[in-house]
Amino acid sequence: MRAIIVAPGGGYGNHEAVDIGHVLSSSLALPRLALVVIKSNQKLYEVTSTRRSYNEGCIAAHALDLVGDRWALLVVRELMLGARRFSALREGLPGISANVLTQRLEGLEAAGLVSRAILPDPARVQVYALTDAGLGLWPVLRALCHWGAAQPGHDPRQFISPTALMLSMRAMCARDRAGAHVVQMQLGADRFIIRTAPGAYRVARGDSPAAPLRFTGQANAMAAAIYGPRPLAECAQGLIGFEGDLAEGQAFVDLFRLR
Structure with missing residues (x-):
């Protein structure tokens, strides 16, 4: 039996025929995410390589070995402001399947970036949280926010999770x-408390009934109010809810620009 190894992005034109025994015994050094097309009795079978390393000494490649899979950094994003249940992660990442989310959490846990715990009674549910190494990815996310904001093609009408908006504003x-x-x-x-001071910005999950400025709304609408050109007084007439001193609220909103 023979197999055709198709390198990533190479299409079926970039291939090499090898003995299938070498493929199934895993002794063949497959490219990362290579596709193995096995031909047997005129049927085609696909086997995806489980190898997840670039096998390079480059430290950037090593970092991508840990967080370079699709969805991995977005899972980190959703955990950046505190521990979350599996169901909450699904809500913040509506495009991910349960199986893929499980795989990414397991991979991040194996890499030492995520830990899991059981909340004490009466909740008794499992939650996931970032380790110190996982929290150390914040500068990476911040840099991606700044870099992405400068690139064409961003569509702010697409889904934005509450955590994504909070981290965008932080960045x-x-x-x-x-x-x-x-x-x-x-x-x-989702409720968040934001505190700013000259040179400082902090955001955390929580409720502060005495906060002088109170914003309410869905994440996409809030993003339009925070980053859009319309003044807060106009946005507060239907797009979002706002309570507090309007001038102070506008001064807060004026701190945020995508470009």
Whole structure:
């Protein structure tokens, strides 16, 4: 029996025929994510390589070995502001299947970036959280936010999770112009507290009933209000909800620009 090895992105024109015994015994050094097309009795079978390393000494390649799979960094994003249940991760990543999410969590856990725990009574549910190494990926996400904002083709009408918006604002805030603000941000069922000061910006999950500025709405609508050209007074008339001093609220919104 013979097999055709198709290199990533190479199509069926970039192939090499090898003995199938070498493929199934895993002694063949397959390219990362290579496709093995096995021909037997005029039938084609596909076997995906499980090898997940670039096998390079480059430290960037090593980093991609750990977080380069599709969805991996977005799973990290959803955990960046605290531990989450599996179901909450699915809500923040509606395009991912349960099986793929399980695989990514297992891979990130094996890499030492994610840990799991059981909440104490009465909840008794399993949650996932970033380790210190996982939290160390924040500068990577921040750099990707800045780089992505400068590239053409971004469509802000597509789904934005509450956590994604909070991290986007954390990345894009003009801290040098920040005044002292305490903000309650409610995005659907998710609540966040934002505190700014000259040169500082902090965001965490939680509720602050005494916050002077209170924003409510869905994440996509809030993103349009925060980053869009319309003044807060206009956005607060139907797009989002706002309570507090309008001038102070506008000063807070003015801290954020995508470009």
